[in-house]
Amino acid sequence: MKAEQENYDQWAWLYDQTMGPEYGQEKWKALQKMILPKLPDGAKLLDLCCGTGPLIPPLIQSGYQVTGLDASNEMLAFARKKAPEADFVHEDARHFQLKEPFDGVISTSASLNHMPTLQDLEQVFAQVYASLRPGGLFLFDLNHPQQMQKWWQGTPTEGDILEHCAWMVTPRYDIAKRQGAFQVTLFRRPASSGVTLRERLQRPFYNLLRRSRFIGLRLKLIQQFHLAEPRWARSDIDFPVIGFDLDLVIEALSKAGFCKVQVQTIDQQLTVDADHSAYFSCERSDV
Numbered sequence: 001m002k003a004e005q006e007n008y009d010q011w012a013w014l015y016d017q018t019m020g021p022e023y024g025q026e027k028w029k030a031l032q033k034m035i036l037p038k039l040p041d042g043a044k045l046l047d048l049c050c051g052t053g054p055l056i057p058p059l060i061q062s063g064y065q066v067t068g069l070d071a072s073n074e075m076l077a078f079a080r081k082k083a084p085e086a087d088f089v090h091e092d093a094r095h096f097q098l099k100e101p102f103d104g105v106i107s108t109s110a111s112l113n114h115m116p117t118l119q120d121l122e123q124v125f126a127q128v129y130a131s132l133r134p135g136g137l138f139l140f141d142l143n144h145p146q147q148m149q150k151w152w153q154g155t156p157t158e159g160d161i162l163e164h165c166a167w168m169v170t171p172r173y174d175i176a177k178r179q180g181a182f183q184v185t186l187f188r189r190p191a192s193s194g195v196t197l198r199e200r201l202q203r204p205f206y207n208l209l210r211r212s213r214f215i216g217l218r219l220k221l222i223q224q225f226h227l228a229e230p231r232w233a234r235s236d237i238d239f240p241v242i243g244f245d246l247d248l249v250i251e252a253l254s255k256a257g258f259c260k261v262q263v264q265t266i267d268q269q270l271t272v273d274a275d276h277s278a279y280f281s282c283e284r285s286d287v
């Protein structure tokens with residue numbers, strides 16, 4: 001896990017400014033629809049693979065007691081800053097043991113796609129089961145093979161040009177191997193020297209491209225960013241992810257002891273097609 005953890009550590013500050021808050025808004029709606037109404041007031045929640053913790057402040061403000069768990073220290077550092085009232089655990093989702101039983105466990109933004117095999121995912125399910133009180137609830141979302149095959153084409157899907165950096169995410173998926181990855185590419189303006197006149201002149205153009213309707217042009221420019229800003233240092237980090245077959249995930253949840261397993265889209269449609277992630281909800285069975 002050490003090497004992967006370093007990758008997540010490196011991604012943390014960028015994730016915290018960009019994808020974290022963006023995904024957080026959508027995931028908050030999912031929690032409000034799919035799990036929070038079923039929990040008692042002040043319930044104890046575990047945010048598994050919490051990352052920089054975008055969901056923890058709204059959960060705390062809504063009266064929940066939250067523990068965030070993540071394998072990356074840097075991700076946790078950002079989460080801690082955001083929500084000092086929460087508890088945090090630096091652990092692997094496959095091996096953690098926490099004393100208190102939780103009323104609910106959540107894992108959002110397809111974090112469990114980062115488990116390298118189905119066996120690893122089964123291990124996570126066993127730990128989650130053990131950490132829940134009888135009747136406790138588990139909600140998580142996954143990207144699935146059909147969806148990844150359609151959308152993860154090896155071309156950038158997201159990206160932005162900020163004051164000090166430009167970034168893009170390029171997801172790819174090999175259906176035969178059920179193996180995917182997304183590459184996070186970052187261009188950083190050199191910290192040592194000031195903003196050049198050229199950079200100053202380019203800025204209004206970059207700001208224009210930041211508008212949502214110019215996403216296509218913006219991503220094209222970021223792919224060629226070394227030509228636009230030759231002084232900015234490029235780095236690429238690859239995050240391998242697995243496209244787990246939805247039926248095998250359901251089977252693994254049952255094997256771990258969960259009941260009332262339901263799979264739905266964020267709009268609570270029971271048919272999960274290639275345009276939607278799969279949200280799994282289930283319950284620890286021994287009430």
Ligand SMILES: C[S@@+](CC[C@H](N)C(=O)[O-])C[C@H]1O[C@@H](n2cnc3c(N)ncnc32)[C@H](O)[C@@H]1O
Binds near residue numbers: 008070091110
């Ligand atoms: C895509 S981020 C999602 C973060 C957060 N759940 C959110 O919705 O923004 C995935 C997170 O999973 C964490 N992670 C990956 N593998 C892990 C593992 N085996 N154990 C614990 N955390 C892990 C990474 O460190 C990263 O913070």
